[in-house]
Structure formats: C-alpha cells, structure tokens
Amino acid sequence: MSNNSEFASLEPPAPPASALPQTLVGLGVLLTGLALAWGAIGISSEAGYGGVGPNFLPWLVSVALTICGAWILWEARTGGFRELEAPSGDKAYWPGFVWVSAGLLLNAALITTLGFILSCTLCYLLAVQGLRRANGQAAANSPRTWIVDIVTGLVISAPVYWMFTKFLAINLPGLTNSGWL
C-alpha cells in the first residue's frame, strides 16, 4: 500500500475532473475576502476606550477569508480538496433547479401582491413540479397532476396562513383585508 502510493507520487498527478468547480469555489472565497476588505476600508477605526474599533472584526474576517480562499485555490490546483467526502447523489439535474428557483423567487417577488396563500401555492406548485421531474415521474406534466398539485398547495398554505395569523398573531400578507385570503 505505502509502496504503491510512493510510486504514484513520482508521476505527475492527472488533473481530476473536479478541478474546475473547486477552483471556482476557491476563487469565490478569495474574492469574498477581498470584497469584505474593500468594505472594511470604509468602517471607522474609532476605538473609544476599547482600543479595538468597529473595523477590527471586519478586517480580521476579510484577511482570514482571503487566506482561506487562496489556500482552497491551492488545494484545488494541486490534486483537489483534501479529505473530501464524496457528495451524495448523481449528476446535477438543472431543469429541476430552475423550477424550484423559479418557485422561490416568484414567491419572494409576489408575496405582497398576491398574498401569502396564493403566492405560496404558486411556490409549492413550481417546486413540486421540479421535484417530480427530477424524480423522473412521467405523469408530472399531465393536467391531473397539475390540478392535484395546485389543490395540495392550497390545502397546505391556507391552514398554515390561518394558524399563524389567527392563533399566533404573526403578520402575513393577504390578498384581501378579510384575514381569510
């Protein structure tokens, strides 16, 4: 075993398939660190009695993240992340991601105009459709499934809305002022 690995280390390691995404992650962390540093410039160092001003932690964080980013980048370029646990699941299914993202973002954009119940039903509908497709369900696109999903969405979001607004007095937006829709 040990002989084998020593032998392998003599040859130049082949770049693993994951090198590019990992490099991007490293770059992302590095750039975040630099962006935070850029933001930290504008924070005053007025330390008062403390000797440590409000800009201390931002600087610490940005320097640390920059170093971490550079290190991650180095790991990505020299054989990949160390001690990486193989992620679970198969190849990425992007259409599903688009469906769920659309559901979440439309919900964020429409919740104040459509009200909680309708907006959440829409979010549920798009998300469940995406998840069904990811699952490979052939029936996902049939009118029947669409209707079932719309009804299920309503059946979950309406009671949730009533429970939180009526019993727990949490403000959630409604379509009307009646408090029921």
Place this chain on the structure above:
Amino acid sequence: MDILNALLHGFALAITPANLVWCLVGCALGTAVGVLPGIGPAVAVAMLLPITAKVDVTASMIFFAGIYYGAMYGGSTTSILLNTPGETASMVTAMEGNKMAKSGRAGAALATAAIGSFVAGTIATVIVTLFAPYVADFAVKLGPPEYFLLMMLAFTTVSAVLGKSTLRGMTALFVGLAMGCVGLDQISGQGRYTGGVPELLDGIEIVLVAVGLFAVAEVLYAVLFEGRVVETENKLSRVHMTKRDWRRSVPAWLRGTAIGVPFGCIPAGGTEIPTFLSYASEKKLVKDPQDKAEFGTKGAIEGVAGPEAANNATVTAALIPLLTLGIPTSNTTAILLGAFQNYGIQPGPQLFTTSAALVWALIASLYIGNVMLLVLNLPMVGLWVKLLKIPKPQLYAGILIFATVGAYGMRQSAFDLFLLYGIGVLGVLMRRFDFPTAPVVVGMILGPLAEAQLRNAVSIGEGSAAVFVQRPMSIALIVIIVAVLVLPRLAKRMSQRKALQPA
C-alpha cells in the same frame, strides 16, 4: 434544598394546562420533524421563531425545548427504518439499527432507542438540575476576557475539530462571522456592510441563515442531485424487548449516558463524537462471542442502545453551557440562544437569578417532556412511521411553504425572501463541496457577542491585550484551546506513523 424548592416551583409553572399543551405540541412536532427526512430540529425551531413576538417566553421556551428533544427521539425511528438517517445525530444508530431491522428486529431496535433516550435524557436532566446552578455561580466570576476565550474555544472546536477539513471548517466559520458583522455595530452604532440597503441595517436574521442553509438548501440539493435516489424502507415489527435484550441494553444505556454528558457540557459541540465513541466502546466491551458476531452482521442491540443514550445525554447536557454561559455548542442551541435574544434575555450566569422562574420551568418541562416522548414513541410509533410514506416531492415542496412563514414572519420583508434564496444556494455549494454548516450558524450568533467581549476585555486591560495572559482562568483557557488544536493532530500523526511501520 434550594434546588429542590426551585425545581418544585418550576414544576408548578410547567404543569399549568397551557404549558403542558405547549410541551406536548412541541414534543409531537419535534418527533415528526425528527422522523421526516430533510428537516431537523434547528430548522424547525428557526421556522417557528416568529412566534416569539406573541407567545409568552416560558411557553415558547418549553415549546422549543420539546421540539429540540423530540427530534432526537424521532430521528432514531428514521435511521432504524430507513436507510438514510433523519438527522446527523443518528448516523451511528443507523449502522446497527438498520441491520437489526433488516433481520426482522426493528421493534427491539426502536424500543431500545426510545427507552435508552428516556433513561439518558432523564439522568442528564438530573445532572443539569444539580450542576447548572453551581456552574452559574462559578460563571458569575468570569469576566470579559474569560468569556471571549470561551467563545474562542467554541469557535475552535466547532470549526477545527469537528468535520474533516480544518481549512473548510475555518472558511465556514469566517463566512458566519462575516454575516454576523452585517448591520449596526453594537458598541459604536456604526453600520457595517450594509451596502446602502436599509433592510441590512438591522443585520441578517438568524432565521434566514438557518432556514436557508438547512431547509432551502436541502430542497435545492434534493432536486439537483438526489431526484432519483431510491430509498428502501424496513418492515416494522412488534415493539418489544426480550429479557436478553434488556440485559444487554441497560449497561449500554448507562455507559452511553456517561460518555454523552461530559461532551454536552464542554463547548465542543456536536453529537458525532460521543455517539461514535459510545458505539466503539460497546463494540469493544461486548464479551459474549454470539453477541459480538452480531455487530455488523445481524445488528447488535448494544450498538443502538449506547449511541442513542449518548446522543440524548449530550443534547440535554448541552443546555448547561447554553443556560449558564450563554454559549451554544450546536446549531439548535445556537438558535435557542437566538430565541432568548428575541425576548431581550441574554442567557448567562445571571439567568438563574434574573429569570429563575423561566429557567426552572424549562428544566421541569424537560422531565415532563421525556415522559411524554416515551409515550409518543413507544406505543404510538406506528403513527410516526406513516410519515415516512409522504412522497419526497410533496414533502420537500411543502417544506418551502413553512420556510416562507419563518423567513417572512420574522419582520415582514419580501427582501428577506430573496436573501433566503441566496443563502439556500450558498448552502447547496457548501454541501456539494463538503463545507460544514454548523460553524456558519455558531459564528454568526456568537461572533457579535465575542466581539463585544473582546472590546470589553481590552478596555478592562486599558487598551492592552495583555489582559488575556494576566488572569489564571484565561491562561487556563488559552492552554485548553491550544490543546484542542494540537492534540488531535498529534494523535493522528502518531497513529499514521504506527500504521506505516512494518508489523
């Protein structure tokens, strides 16, 4: 007998009908959350944080504690019956539990898990009752330098010790600290990293981060990568333990509790280490060759009993650092701290004097909750198993509705929902590239507190950082932090060297 008196007062408060209902609902909800894949206690508490605006503090704390506790019970059901653990804490239980279920002993595994959780939870609650007041008395003597170092210890353990890669753990911690920086600096009142967005002046809500990282990311991850993962479910058999099962379980429960409690008390975070230690020690201690052969083949009951007890003991004992020092050691306790903060209460040594009624009612509710959970999880286990039948697409899409309630209900801002999505995407990336998420949450909650303690400490030292090495307690803490960083690495190197030597 002060403690007994205080505890009795706590019971008097916890046993009012309203509080009992909150406890029951919390326990039931917690069990459900533990059983359901894709949603854990941290998210469940986070999603329900908005209720802190209306519900009385004692009631909501009892409620949250029920969820926190119940999820531990429910998690074992999933890990025994399903091949994917419901929450990380039951990963170890799954190893033997699954094998037992496959060989037709699911009922015995479920029974030993539930009774073991009860035994360990109750013993650990007794320990919390007896020791927390003393720890609080002691903690009053700690000053800002010691607090700052205790928080550093929590940061170190959560990012550098847990998880495999220290580099990725540290990165996650600093991301969390950066999120904690956003908003008004609490000492000077200056805005930091708000980018001119007025919503960010108030800072990023912990609800958003927890719900985004755990719930939204989980759904996005599932649709991206796990759409076609097929799960198999084991058959449930009668929940019953034979005499022999009892004889093998009882010592394992007690050993598991003994391992779990100390791990909960220290700011070392996580249940992974104690549950695994308990599993390893059970495997080593078993004498009977027949029992020994069951490990890894038919499934040994000790391998379920020990880790489950260790898990619950750790989780319960984790309330000691939370209540007496205000230091959370896991995701869920970090969010519980957030719940206290919503009421303007800062957990810490003063909590036992300023909010004595609340603390003791909470502790009393733990005893009550444990009994409720035993009933909920033994005779009624068949009910929870039905939850596993909910198809994944509907379940995950439904989670998003609750995520919306939590994120929007906190401060009625649609901006938060966009932010929630962004944090969810971050969570997907973190999971895909094996970055731990606990450091983000702990860093974000403890970051601002640690910063304040640091600044107070340096002011005490009249502007000099030497204050950290001039006090005996703080020197001791520095030594511990260094040991936590160095010892595991040293041990690893030693064992590697040993492995390389020819036998």
